[in-house]
Amino acid sequence: MNGLDRLPASDPTALLRPRDGVYAIDLLTAAVVEFRLFDALAERPGTLAEICTRFGWDERPADVLLTLCLALGLLDRDEAGVHRPSTLAREHLGKGSPWDLTPYYASLRDRPVVQDFVKVLRTGRPAHWAGLDEASDDWHGSMASxxxxxxxxxxxxxxxxxxxxxxxxxxxxxxxxxxxxxxxxxxxxxxxxxxxxxxxxxxxxxxxxxxxxxxxxxxxxxxxxxxxxxxxxxxxxxxxxxxxxxxxxxxxxxxxxxxxxxxxxxxxxxxxxxxxxxxxxxxxxxxxxxxxPRPVAEYSCxxxxxxxxxxxxxxxxxxxxxxxxxxxxxxxxxxxxxxxxxxxxxx
Ligand SMILES: C[S@@+](CC[C@H](N)C(=O)[O-])C[C@H]1O[C@@H](n2cnc3c(N)ncnc32)[C@H](O)[C@@H]1O
Incomplete structure (x- = not known):
């Protein structure tokens, strides 16, 4: 019955994951390059609510970003819900560190989805589906076509x-x-x-x-x-x-x-x-x-x-x-x- 009543010999998860997580790199790039998130949190750690106030972010995408950073090992969160950059983030995404990789991410700054995420973080409103022009509605509107x-x-x-x-x-x-x-x-x-x-x-x-x-x-x-x-x-x-x-x-x-x-x-x-x-x-x-889990944190993006x-x-x-x-x-x-x-x- 067209595969509905049996499982394949191989597990497709290895193919689902890269497709599911395709926007994670864009959200991380927005956080690193456009907002210098890890430098800001090194200076002053914060809860989700405090981070939203400080950056002018909407809670929904900010929550997704913090979960992504926790899943990638870039942030630690204590029992009071306060987020701090991990050693990985301080050494490799921190201003003044000899190993700072921020310019590596900055070279991706012009990817359209990175710029979409800057707006999504600030407004909480969904962006258009990548590949559709700016004039089109969000995903739900696009489904009418x-x-x-x-x-x-x-x-x-x-x-x-x-x-x-x-x-x-x-x-x-x-x-x-x-x-x-x-x-x-x-x-x-x-x-x-x-x-x-x-x-x-x-x-x-x-x-x-x-x-x-x-x-x-x-x-x-x-x-x-x-x-x-x-x-x-x-x-x-x-x-x-x-x-x-x-x-x-x-x-x-x-x-x-x-x-x-x-x-x-x-x-x-x-x-x-x-x-x-x-x-x-x-x-x-x-x-x-x-x-x-990291694949779900990436898919959430x-x-x-x-x-x-x-x-x-x-x-x-x-x-x-x-x-x-x-x-x-x-x-x-x-x-x-x-x-x-x-x-x-x-x-
Ligand atoms: C992400 S898809 C999931 C489809 C399917 N359940 C699956 O798991 O693959 C969401 C579905 O919700 C449908 N949907 C969205 N808004 C709806 C509405 N107001 N009334 C009925 N269906 C709606 C869309 O047409 C779309 O097929």
Whole structure:
């Protein structure tokens, strides 16, 4: 069944990581060259809030930057949340050090994404997707264009064949106890197809907006699963969600948004989920201390750049779920640096 019901002989993580982390170098370059972050923190260490005030930064991208620097071993953070440059940063990115590599990074200063990050840090607003012109909207606006939506959905779809099978294996017992899945913002429907392919008793609905809804219909039919997986067109923030599903999947959806939108999606989930229903939040999660894992800290940079979100710690996601009336059943790693938080509706 097109690879959805088996794992390949080799693990694609070595290919996912460089693609996922492609913007990390640009964010680090902005911090080193445009803001001299490590010299400033050597002079006066600071908490996230103090650093935001000092540099005039928005908290969301600043949080992503500090996590990146912690994951790269460039910063240390004490129990009070105060950040200091590590020996590595002081020796190799510090003014006056004989080993200072700042000019090595300064030679990358004109990369467009470096300059985007200067603006993202200052405003908190996502930049346009690299390669699209300045006049275009952010990533969400770009998804209204048929060409961009096709290219982007194909990108999400191809990695989902492997990641979807990993997810299905990680939640096998949840699938065994479920009948109808709602895949919210399901893209091509590859995860709905993967879960259906691995759990014969499940049928699924993919909730997607135009033009991705039509792309999903084509893709599901191509996989031969259109008898069990259907697409409902709609805006997940505005339109009613299908009732009667006992399993809701958010795959790579929450990391596109801030807390307000995440809580709204979970509120809608709670309102429409069948009683005793469960939710799966599948994406790349940070460790609870937000010092890594390094591949996720690097991946968070592209999200900070192009969306309203970032990578969350799985404990942060558990907090959003608890606020919204769900009890976490725990976090499980899946594959390719991704994982899933499983939760159930509290009675
Ligand atoms: C990063 S993609 C993830 C797609 C898929 N779930 C996956 O894991 O590959 C986010 C998806 O959310 C969809 N989306 C964004 N805003 C939406 C909205 N308001 N209503 C429905 N879908 C939306 C996008 O069209 C896109 O397919």
């Amino acid at each position: 048929e060409d961009f939506a096709r290219t982007f959905t194909a990108a999400m779809d191809c990695r989902g064949v492997y990641l979807g099978k990993c997810l299905a294996e990680a939640v096998a017992e949840v699938l065994a106890g479920s009948k109808r899945l709602l895949d919210v913002g399901g893209g091509s429907g590859v995860y709905a197809c993967a879960l259906a392919a691995n759990a014969p008793a499940i049928d699924a609905i993919v909730l997607e907006q135009a033009p991705v809804d039509a792309i999903a219909r084509e893709s599901i039919a191509r996989r031969g699963l259109d008898g069990r997986v259907r697409v409902e067109s709609g805006d997940m923030f505005r339109d009613p969600w299908p009732e009667g599903c006992d399993l809701h999947l958010f795959s790579n959806v929450m990391h596109d948004w801030g807390e307000r939108e995440i809580l709204e999606l979970l509120r809608r989930s709670r309102e429409s989920l069948a009683s005793g229903g469960r939710v799966l939040v599948h994406e790349a999660f940070l460790d609870p201390d937000k010092r890594g 592209i999200l900070a750049h192009s969306t309203q979100g970032r990578c969350y710690a799985w404990t942060e996601m558990e907090g959003f779920l608890a606020t919204s009336g769900f009890r976490s059943l725990g976090y499980r790693p899946t594959g390719g640096d991704r994982g899933v938080v499983v939760a159930e509706l509290q009675i």
